[in-house]
Amino acid sequence: MPDAIVAEGLVKRYGDVVALDGMDLAVPEGTVFGLLGPNGAGKTTTVRILTTLLKPDAGHARVAGFDVVRDVRPLRAHIGASGQYAAVDDHLTGAENLEMVGRLYHLGTGRAKQRARELLERFDLTEAADRPVQGYSGGMRRRLDLAGALVADPPVLFLDEPTTGLDPRARASLWDVISELVAEGTTVLLTTQYMDEADRLADRIAVVDHGHVIALGTADQLKDQVGGDRIELSLTSAADLATATRTLAPLAVGSVQTDTAAFRMTIPVTGGAAALTSALGRLAAERIDVRDAGLRRPTLDDVFLTLTGHETDGKIKETVR
Amino acid sequence: MNALQIAVADGMTIAKRNALKIRRAPDLLGGVVMLPIVFVLLFGYIFGSMIDIPGMTYGEYMLPGIFVMTIVTSAQITGYTLTLDLQKGVFDRFRTLPMSSSAVLTGQTVSDVIMNLTSLVTMAVVGLVVGWRIHTSPFEAALGFLLLLFFSYAFSWVTATVALALRTPEIFNNVATIVSLPLVFLSNAFADSTRLPGPLKVVAEWNPVSTLIQAARELFGNTSPAMPAPGAWPLQHAVPVSLLWTLLLLAVFAPLATRLYKRSVSR
Numbered sequence: 219m220p221d222a223i224v225a226e227g228l229v230k231r232y233g234d235v236v237a238l239d240g241m242d243l244a245v246p247e248g249t250v251f252g253l254l255g256p257n258g259a260g261k262t263t264t265v266r267i268l269t270t271l272l273k274p275d276a277g278h279a280r281v282a283g284f285d286v287v288r289d290v291r292p293l294r295a296h297i298g299a300s301g302q303y304a305a306v307d308d309h310l311t312g313a314e315n316l317e318m319v320g321r322l323y324h325l326g327t328g329r330a331k332q333r334a335r336e337l338l339e340r341f342d343l344t345e346a347a348d349r350p351v352q353g354y355s356g357g358m359r360r361r362l363d364l365a366g367a368l369v370a371d372p373p374v375l376f377l378d379e380p381t382t383g384l385d386p387r388a389r390a391s392l393w394d395v396i397s398e399l400v401a402e403g404t405t406v407l408l409t410t411q412y413m414d415e416a417d418r419l420a421d422r423i424a425v426v427d428h429g430h431v432i433a434l435g436t437a438d439q440l441k442d443q444v445g446g447d448r449i450e451l452s453l454t455s456a457a458d459l460a461t462a463t464r465t466l467a468p469l470a471v472g473s474v475q476t477d478t479a480a481f482r483m484t485i486p487v488t489g490g491a492a493a494l495t496s497a498l499g500r501l502a503a504e505r506i507d508v509r510d511a512g513l514r515r516p517t518l519d520d521v522f523l524t525l526t527g528h529e530t531d532g533k534i535k536e537t538v539r
Numbered sequence: 540m541n542a543l544q545i546a547v548a549d550g551m552t553i554a555k556r557n558a559l560k561i562r563r564a565p566d567l568l569g570g571v572v573m574l575p576i577v578f579v580l581l582f583g584y585i586f587g588s589m590i591d592i593p594g595m596t597y598g599e600y601m602l603p604g605i606f607v608m609t610i611v612t613s614a615q616i617t618g619y620t621l622t623l624d625l626q627k628g629v630f631d632r633f634r635t636l637p638m639s640s641s642a643v644l645t646g647q648t649v650s651d652v653i654m655n656l657t658s659l660v661t662m663a664v665v666g667l668v669v670g671w672r673i674h675t676s677p678f679e680a681a682l683g684f685l686l687l688l689f690f691s692y693a694f695s696w697v698t699a700t701v702a703l704a705l706r707t708p709e710i711f712n713n714v715a716t717i718v719s720l721p722l723v724f725l726s727n728a729f730a731d732s733t734r735l736p737g738p739l740k741v742v743a744e745w746n747p748v749s750t751l752i753q754a755a756r757e758l759f760g761n762t763s764p765a766m767p768a769p770g771a772w773p774l775q776h777a778v779p780v781s782l783l784w785t786l787l788l789l790a791v792f793a794p795l796a797t798r799l800y801k802r803s804v805s806r
Contacts, residue, residue: 269635271804295637305632309560321552322638324540350563366632376635 222247222374222405223268227277230263230429237263238274239429245407245422247373250400252420253409254518256526260429261409262302265378268407269299282374295323298367299376306362308352312343315351316365323370330369337365341395357388364395375399377408381415393418413518423518427526440521446471446488448520449497452510453481465500469493472524481509486516486524546639553646554653557620561654570616571654575609575662583669586729594763598670602662603683603755604728607748609658610691611723615715617651617695618702622711625703630803641797648695655691659684674760683758686781690751693788700792703799722748727774733767744771747784753777 223245230238238260245251253261266272268281270290279286284293306315313334320330338347341361346354351362360380367375377396381389396419400406410416416423417437425433425440433440449469453459459481463474472486487493494513501508540548561567582605587597624630624643633643663671673680698715705711725743726732732743743749753769754777756762773780 266631266804271631271634291637294635297635299632299635301628301631305628307556307560307629309563310556314556314559318552318556319632319636322549322633322636322642324545324548324637363632 220247221245223251223279223281223407225264225268225277225279228264228267228274228279229276230260230267230272231275236429238267241277241426241430243279243407243424243431245405247405248400248403249421250396250406250408250419252416252423253407253426254411254413254416254423254522255409255426256411259426261426262378263429264426265299265376265407265409269297269376270294295370296372297374297376298370298372300360300364300367300378300380302379302382306351306359306366309350311348311350312338312354312358312362313347315362316369319366319369325370333369337368341365342391355388357384357391360384360388360392361395364392368399372404374405375407377406379409379411381410381412389415413522417518425522425525433521433525437518440518441516443521446516447486447490447493447513448516449485449487449494450510450512450514451483451485451497451501451508453483454507454509455481458506459483461504462501462506465504465506466497469497469500475523484520486520542639546641546645549639549642550645550649553642554650555646557647557650558653560620561650567616567654570613571657572661574612575605575658576665578605578609579662579665579669582729590730592731592763592766594765595761596670598666599672599761600756601729602666602671603759603761604726604752605666606659606662606687606755607690607726607752608723608728609662610655610687611694611719611748613655613658614651614691614694614698615712615719616654617647618698618711618715619708621647621699621702622706622708625706625803626708630800634801634804640801644696644699644793644796644800648692648699651695652688652692655688659687671761675758679758679760683755686754686758686778686785687751690781690785690788693785693792696792696796697788699796700799703796703803706803722746726752727769728752731766733770741771744769744774747773747781750774750777750784751781754781 221244223243225241225243228238228241241260241264253264255261263272267274268279268286270286270293273287281293282296284296286293310318316334316337317330320333321327325333338344341364343358343361346358351359354362364380380396381392384392396406408419422434422436423440424431433443435443451462453462456478459476459478462483463476466485467474469487470485471488475484477483485497490513494511498508498511561571579602583598583601586601590597592600630643701714702711705714725739726746726749727743728748732740732749735743750773753774757777769775
């Protein structure tokens with residue numbers, strides 16, 4: 219399968235700040251590619267370069283076969299983009315918003331109107347079609363914004379944090395829509411800070427930090443990369459936590475994460491139940507009270523923590539390496 | 540479609556969007572219709588009771604000044620709207636569309652001309668009620684309104700440039716107020732600028748706003764032989780100099796604003 223999106227060595231600087239530092243990407247046609255990373259990792263900058271909003275300082279990229287710097291106009295005719303903020307006009311109705319986008323894609327007035335109605339129906343906005351967007355809920359706005367990205371039926375779609383700030387129900391309904399699109403063959407590049415979103419939607423995931431890709435693979439590959447199981451312990455005091463961290467360090471196959479406020483710790487291990495038994499034995503020998511103990515498979519959160527040393531939602535946990 | 544046809548069609552699409560917005564947004568409509576009425580009545584009665592203009596009523600003298608003041612202040616709506624669109628990511632959407640890159644700004648400035656036309660008609664009607672009269676031929680009067688509209692169009696490009704450079708609505712509003720107040724009041728809008736003290740007089744006489752007001756007064760016939768003749772060169776040739784100013788503003792600021800737009804992204 220040819221690649222719908224290719225980026226090689228993209229660099230973007232803002233003064234002294236390096237937003238992108240050698241970003242490489244390859245997204246095969248008809249797949250969903252997830253860019254996962256914390257705020258400031260370079261996800262949005264990448265999308266802005268690929269959608270021709272910004273020019274890279276170095277490197278090059280092609281989308282649907284068009285160069286992002288040299289073939290701006292034809293490239294724009296082959297992409298749809300939906301941003302973090304729903305870029306819809308409050309004073310216009312849902313239908314007027316979509317018709318305007320259709321006319322700006324030069325579909326012609328009749329076709330623009332028809333396409334607007336089709337999309338409103340598909341996104342479950344028919345009832346609200348002739349009301350000003352002002353009265354829409356956050357979820358409705360995002361759906362309308364996404365509909366705007368689909369007006370010209372683009373083969374490549376960019377979704378920059380499509381569900382940030384939405385309630386769980388609105389997120390789930392947006393996820394369904396995105397899944398449907400992919401089933402129809404659209405190539406999607408999705409940025410997100412939510413693991414579950416990447417897990418649910420993306421065929422392949424690139425973990426991004428400090429402006430470049432630090433890990434790449436399917437969700438399962440990334441989880442395997444982090445190692446096998448993890449022991450989660452809940453203790454009763456900070457002193458115990460410190461002792462336990464020292465005591466259990468030999469068992470860990472990666473970094474041990476501790477949460478000093480909740481007296482909790484996570485230890486990546488191999489060997490499953492045997493490792494848990496061994497850990498509990500060591501803690502008992504040190505007379506440490508264990509409030510709760512458990513064994514679980516890694517999640518993408520763990521992948522992220524292990525790879526970047528910080529959490530996705532901006533909270534920094536203490537990491538003992 | 541060729542590039543020009545696309546540019547015109549896209550500009551019309553954006554202008555239509557803005558026109559719909561003005562019709563639906565009560566705050567914008569207030570700025571377009573209510574504010575000019577308040578200007579005419581307030582300035583007419585307050586200054587009219589204090590300032591004596593030889594050879595004519597104050598209402599006649601003042602209205603061209605109010606016309607220009609309204610044009611200058613309502614051009615700020617252009618800039619303000621643009622900063623809002625920029626902030627909300629509307630420009631990001633537009634810039635990922637295969638549309639003409641000049642269309643967003645031409646559409647915005649064209650719809651502002653429609654808005655200014657509405658304001659001018661409103662003020663003219665209220666003016667006629669409170670005693671303003673046109674003393675020239677219909678042709679000259681029409682030329683007066685056209686000159687005002689043409690200048691307002693050019694001035695919208697100035698505020699568009701400033702808005703795209705400053706980016707945020709709050710900063711834009713502050714700067715626009717700080718700049719536009721002296722521009723309007725250090726002029727011949729409300730009082731005879733020849734009576735101002737030395738340096739202020741020079742500023743007022745060379746202020747393009749004064750030139751435009753003088754041009755409007757001449758084209759509407761709101762001048763009086765009893766008034767001292769303006770000494771400064773631009774005021775002696777007010778109509779052609781106003782036209783020159785308008786062309787100069789367009790030539791400088793239309794390309795500048797378009798360049799800023801092409802590089803603008805929300806942050």
